[in-house]
Amino acid sequence: MSLISNLKPTNLTLMKKAIFTLFAGIFTTVGFAQSNDFDDTLTKITQEKDSTLAAMFRADSIKVDNQFKRKLMIAEFKDVATYPVIDAGTFSGVVPVEDITEIPDPNLEYKLMFELVNFDSDTPSKLDASIVEVARIINLHVASGIPLENISPVIVVHAGSLNAFTTNEFYNGKFKMDNPNMKLIGELEKLGAKFISCAQAMFFFEVDKEALLPMFKVSLTAQTILSSYQMKGYVKYRINR
Structure with a gap:
């Protein structure tokens, strides 16, 4: 059991x-x-x-x-900024400074080459920041005591920056508004600035000669302009705005 x-x-x-x-x-x-x-x-x-x-x-x-x-x-900055040559908005201004101890030679010829590549397609109604920077650099030279007649600007345009230098007709077709940079570009032209575009970039960004403003010269490529003008004594500014 x-x-x-x-x-x-x-x-x-x-x-x-x-x-x-x-x-x-x-x-x-x-x-x-x-x-x-x-x-x-x-x-x-x-x-x-x-x-x-x-x-x-x-x-x-x-x-x-x-x-x-x-x-x-x-x-x-707005309260003190001056615009000795071009007023392209706030960021083209120069802050006055007293007691400067290093002064550039005003008797030299200042050959300035500006390479522009960027364009902000999100804000097509605003002045192009790269062109504004060109104006600022020229203002800085004049504010430093360099005579305007001693400044020789060359503006080399390729990549997306081409959009900022197109006619109102082209700009309207792409961005539904007139090109807001017209006045500033016209002021730079009056100063004697030379404008050169890159044909390679024009092909890839679909900007033909008729779409560019009439003062433009067209180079096969921006690269040879950048090299040849530096050999002529131009100082290159690559504008990344």
Whole structure:
């Protein structure tokens, strides 16, 4: 006979209760451990979330602070800037400085070659930043005491920058507005600036001769212009705006 069949009813009942209590304890312990694991996970996730939000807040605060610092700097710049030759907007200006100790020779011929390659198609209604930079550099030379008649600018245009030098008809067809750079380009032309385009870039960017403003000369490639004009004594400015 088995051991269980030999037990009296009272003893059997006690054994069943003991077994039940044992298993209940095991399940309770497991459940408690699982609950602790979940609580730990939840705590870690909450801490990670709080840490991430704090980092985002700090980053946003720094970004906003930098934006206001830039606005303040621009406002201060506008208040003092001068435009000795061309006023092409705020960023073509020059900050007057006293007690300059290094002065360029005003008797030299300043042969300046500007290589323009970029165009911001997201803001076609604004003055092209590269052309504005050309105006700023000329302003800086004149503000430094160099006579305007001693400055010989050559503007070499290739890549996307070709768009900034197109007729209103072409510009309208592409950007649905007139070319906002016309006046500034005209002022540079009056100063005696020479404009040269790259025929290779014209092919790839689909800008034909008729689309360019009439003062342009066309070179087979910008590369030979860049090399030959430097051999003629021109200083190259690569404008990355």
